[in-house]
Amino acid sequence: MLFMARTTGSHAGITGPRVRQAALRLFAQKGYAAVSMRAIAAEVGVQAGALYNYTPDKESLLFDLMRVHLEELLAQADFGAEADPLTRLRQFVEFHIRFHADRPDEVFIAYMELRNLSPENFAQIEALRRRYEDRLETILRDGAKQGVFAIEDTKIMTLAIIAMLTGVNTWFRSGGRLSLDQVVAQYWDMVRRAVGAE
């Protein structure tokens, strides 16, 4: 048969993604603990029991959203080690701002709902985040070693830069006073000065 008979309901294979998307939106809007499985089911258009075909429990839903988000972050955060540190730092700043501005809900959840993970899942998420921080710290250390940057403590500088850049998400709105290009340019100025380049 070239054309397979549709199963009843014909939504096989798409409900799963819709469940994750509904959970993402609601968790970001109201907070994990304040969102019931019934609310997620209602957003998808099914009954609560049906959700358990796609997740073993509510926490796994949260964990998977965080894990996938951070794995995508790591997959895309590639700053060629052959380039000079100043170029790599500029690439990092631009990448971080754009990636996070594109995913406000994921970013919000990944920072705000860590308390709702089991210790094992928490450790996994923290390990992924740590790997991302290490990408920036490597750039800073390379630059400091070559004398391009003047940095007293690369660990603090790493955390300070990430906090500053991630803060963009709390106020940036597409279509507002500033374009994302302008935001990137201004934060790049601040970061370049902060590391003592040029």
Next chain:
Amino acid sequence: MLFMARTTGSHAGITGPRVRQAALRLFAQKGYAAVSMRAIAAEVGVQAGALYNYTPDKESLLFDLMRVHLEELLAQADFGAEADPLTRLRQFVEFHIRFHADRPDEVFIAYMELRNLSPENFAQIEALRRRYEDRLETILRDGAKQGVFAIEDTKIMTLAIIAMLTGVNTWFRSGGRLSLDQVVAQYWDMVRRAVGAE
């Protein structure tokens, strides 16, 4: 009578503060939505019904914690307008780091639990926070006007500095690798460079 008879139980006047302290600790640790009135009561050592002698409802407990925190912040954030902008900026950086490091639970709640406020209460809290941001923005604008700072957009610089400084709370632990004095010194270096001073 110079000496008043004690009322039965003799705790009149101290249960209220203990309720707020228990709520603060539990909200910060587990999140507002995940903490029940029964859990707060257990921490204080009373039954759940007794809490309603001290708060009309659960949300008021949260709101009052945030409001008092931000009012204390504003009351202490006084940077003499007569001094030069660079000195006032240094005072701001030191004050912000120390004040926030002293109150990790209050800071956490005031940033993470905004979603659980009614629209009216949310607006009040945001107004207080905005007043605090304005104190920094005024310093930056004065410095820019006098040519002491080189700042393209004072609003962005304000938010970037506050995000960077508040980020200290996510990793700083008293007794760790760095003293708070060292942290203050390093962040002051970064901020001074970021605004283009000297």
Next chain:
DNA sequence: GTCTATAGGCAGATAGAC
């Protein structure tokens, strides 16, 4: 794969005794 029904438990808030 989705439904209905339900088990078993906890939630916020209130009433009335002491």
Next chain:
DNA sequence: GTCTATCTGCCTATAGAC
């Protein structure tokens, strides 16, 4: 001011029909 008892309702997760 605190207690016990309770109202009313929602919670996560599972069982079994279709």
